[in-house]
Amino acid sequence: MARRPTRRGNLGGVERRPTLSLNEWAVLGVLVDKPRHGYDIAADLQPGTPIGDAWRLTRQLVYRALERLEALGLAEPHHTEPSTAGPPRTVYAPTGRGRSSLHTWLVTPVAHIRDVRNALLLKLVLTERLGRDPGELVRAQRAAFAEVLDRRAVPPPRSDVVATWRHHHTAAVGTFLDALADPDE
Secondary structure: OOOOOOOOOEEOOEEOOOOOOHHHHHHHHHHHHOOEEHHHHHHHOOOOOOOOOOOOOOHHHHHHHHHHHHHOOOEEEEEEEOOOOOOOEEEEEEOHHHHHHHHHHHOOOOOOHHHHHHHHHHHHHHHHHOOOOOHHHHHHHHHHHHHHHHHOOOOOOOOOHHHHHHHHHHHHHHHHHHHHHOOOO
């Protein structure tokens, strides 16, 4: 039986999705900071590091992300370095398109409250790492969530556990965004 072509397609053995995964954004953000090899990137994405405390990746996932970023033309091999523990290491750097894509992603608000813990936090940590002002993103995020923040401001009946969770979770996100918007408070 013949397989139908998928809408997503395939780039050199790498699945084509409409956007990057958070793993791929994290790796691209680290590359925009400075060209690196996979082992160095993985070390920067471990617990106990500023980015790794928000989003951590194993070496295997870093190399998978590098493969996809290269296939999409967002990163490219820059040079190789000798390694004392094995073959030479390939140092990757972002392409101009990779830098531009990251910049756009970093200033685009997340769509859902549930994305604050992962996507928004990663964006904020990468923005800080790259020495950029997070103000534009914070203001855009507050505006994007204005309706849901207003809608969930009224406490629901305590008997509705899910609505109560959403109310408190949304209030916490609003407080978090307010604290970022005015860091002197």
